[in-house]
Amino acid sequence: MPRPSSPAEAWHLLAEGNERFVTSSSSHPNQDALHRSRLASSQNPFAVIFGCSDSRLAAEIIFDVGLGDVFVVRTAGQALDNAVLGTLEYAVDVLGTPLIVVLGHDSCGGVTAAVESFHSGQMPSGFVRDVVEKITPSVISARRRDVKDVNGTVREHSIQTAARLVESSKIISEAVEAGKLGVAAVTYSLEEGRASLVSGLGSLD
Template sequence: MFTDQNTAWDRLLDGNRRWLEERSTAAGDRGAARRAALSQSQEPFALVVGCADSRVPAEILFDQGLGDLFVVRTAGHVVDAAVLGSVEYAVGMLGVSLIVVLGHEGCGAVAAAAGVVDNAQVPSGYVRDIAERIAPNVLRARLDGATTPSEVGAAHSLYTVDLLRERSSLIDRAVRGGKLQTVAAQYCLSTGEVAEVRTPARLAAAAA
């Protein structure tokens, strides 16, 4: 049913493998000719909702060129009205067939949220808003059996996919209608590899 969308995810995974193996092919799609071809319109094939961390640039780690990805990045890939509007634009107006929620190990925003949950350490300023938006997912991850920061971060990506569908009827209808696939993924800072997150830690352990 999801032939086109699976191809989109495979395309991203292939790009990540190229980048890992230092055989990138995206440079040719980042030059003047590509820029000119995109000056009047865009047709990205996928949307990445990712963390704003400087070490997690989606276009680079997936080895994609100009116009290939529609990217929305916030600290801890938190979802607010602006993020939802951006995602709905990509799905409803640009017709992307795949949403990837991309988290990563060592996420400072997730760590801050864990501090709120575990030690009532509430950050100051607007960082507090970010931590408090993520905190329910940290608690949910713990209830699902996540114990390590990496497991909590992976679960946060998975729950963010759920949140997008819960908050946006447009996204939910597209998924239910088979026009859109969603993937939760986690990026490893030390290896550069992107891996799909499929189930919470508790459910994964039960299935093992």
């Protein structure tokens, strides 16, 4: 398939792939030996997907894409840190990727832990605390909108994370302003398999 050249084309291609996945008609593109060989010396992904590490959220499967199509970054609860920002900047600045997708999902364990911590006032032990601390601002934002349930907070977390990465990175914000990059906040239904766009920065229409 031809590589999308705009944020809107990239999102439409992912949405079409997700629809195939939802309807059990996935085509499994770009997964053959010849394509693998062609990619050995370079890559040219059309989207970078920053999603949760949950085992049920395999980006290439749910968007029905193949080798070399998407640049994937995953952390628990899609917690944003400097290493993630640097990786996203690499995808945008070096690889010229026209779309970033921030991918959250219902019943997210990371968001659940942050909501429970906010309610109880107790933080988890170990480095899980770092994950919860990075998600907590989204929990607070959701509460300000009178959203208290986990799935509603997941939606708010995806929106807030998309906004924060644009605010935090000059490379990303300038690419959005120039019309070269779009940032999509997306939520995923584990049972239905559908990825739904909930907000976007840049032109995704």
